[in-house]
Amino acid sequence: GQQVMQIPQYQHVQEGEDFTTYCNSSTTLSNIQWYKQRPGGHPVFLIQLVKSGEVKKQKRLTFQFGEAKKNSSLHITATQTTDVGTYFCAGPGSGGYNKLIFGAGTRLAVHP
Amino acid sequence: NAGVTQTPKFQVLKTGQSMTLQCAQDMNHNSMYWYRQDPGMGLRLIYYSASEGTTDKGEVPNGYNVSRLNKREFSLRLESAAPSQTSVYFCASRPTGYGYTFGSGTRLTVV
Numbered sequence: 001g002q003q004v005m006q007i008p009q010y011q012h013v014q015e016g017e018d019f020t021t022y023c024n025s026s027t028t029l030s031n032i033q034w035y036k037q038r039p040g041g042h043p044v045f046l047i048q049l050v051k052s053g054e055v056k057k058q059k060r061l062t063f064q065f066g067e068a069k070k071n072s073s074l075h076i077t078a079t080q081t082t083d084v085g086t087y088f089c090a091g092p093g094s095g096g097y098n099k100l101i102f103g104a105g106t107r108l109a110v111h112p
Numbered sequence: 113n114a115g116v117t118q119t120p121k122f123q124v125l126k127t128g129q130s131m132t133l134q135c136a137q138d139m140n141h142n143s144m145y146w147y148r149q150d151p152g153m154g155l156r157l158i159y160y161s162a163s164e165g166t167t168d169k170g171e172v173p174n175g176y177n178v179s180r181l182n183k184r185e186f187s188l189r190l191e192s193a194a195p196s197q198t199s200v201y202f203c204a205s206r207p208t209g210y211g212y213t214f215g216s217g218t219r220l221t222v223v
Binding site for chain 1: 143145147152153154155156157160162168170171202210211212213214215216217
C-alpha cells in the first residue's frame with residue numbers, strides 16, 4: 001500500500017539553529033500537505049503544495065515539493081521555542097484525493 | 113466560530129463496553145474523517161465520509177462503525193471496546209481540495 005515516510009523521527013536543537021524534516025512517498029503525489037501538532041494538542045494545517053518543484057515560505061518556514069512530486073521538505077530557520085511540536089506531512093491516499101495518508105511525523109524539541 | 117467539536121474529551125471504558133464518539137462541524141464542509149493517533153505511528157485513517165450519505169473504510173476500520181448523520185455530524189462507534197483501541201481519536205473536516213480542520217481529540221483508555 002501507499003506509504004509516506006518522514007525522517008528524522010525526532011530532533012532536538014538549540015534555539016537559533018535551523019531544522020529540516022523530510023518526507024518521502026512510495027508513489028507520485030498530486031499534492032502534499034504539512035501539519036503541526038503542539039504537545040497535547042491537535043494537528044493544525046500549515047500549507048499545501050501542488051506543483052512540481054514548488055517552494056513556499058511562511059515567515060521562517062520554507063516548504064518544498066520535489067520535482068518528481070514524491071518528496072517534500074520543511075525547513076525552519078533560526079528555531080524558536082514556539083516551534084516545538086510534531087510536524088507531519090500527508091499525501092492523498094490511493095483511490096482519490098479525499099483522504100490523506102499521514103507520515104509518522106518528526107518531533108522537534110528546542111532547547112533555550 | 114467553533115470549527116470541529118468532539119465529545120467527550122476523555123473516556124475510560126472497560127473491555128467489551130460500547131460507546132459513540134461524537135463530532136460536529138459548523139463550516140459546511142462536505143468531507144469528514146476519523147483518525148486515531150498512537151505514539152510513534154502518526155495518524156491513521158479509520159473511516160471517512162466524502163459527502164453526506166456516504167462512508168468509506170480507511171486504513172484501520174476493524175472494530176469501528178460510523179454514521180454520517182447529516183452534513184454537520186459524523187459519529188464513530190466502538191461496539192465492543194478492546195485494549196488495542198486505547199488511543200487518541202481525532203475528527204476532521206475539510207473543504208474540497210484544501211487542508212483538514214481537526215477537532216481537539218478524544219483520549220480513550222480501554223482497561
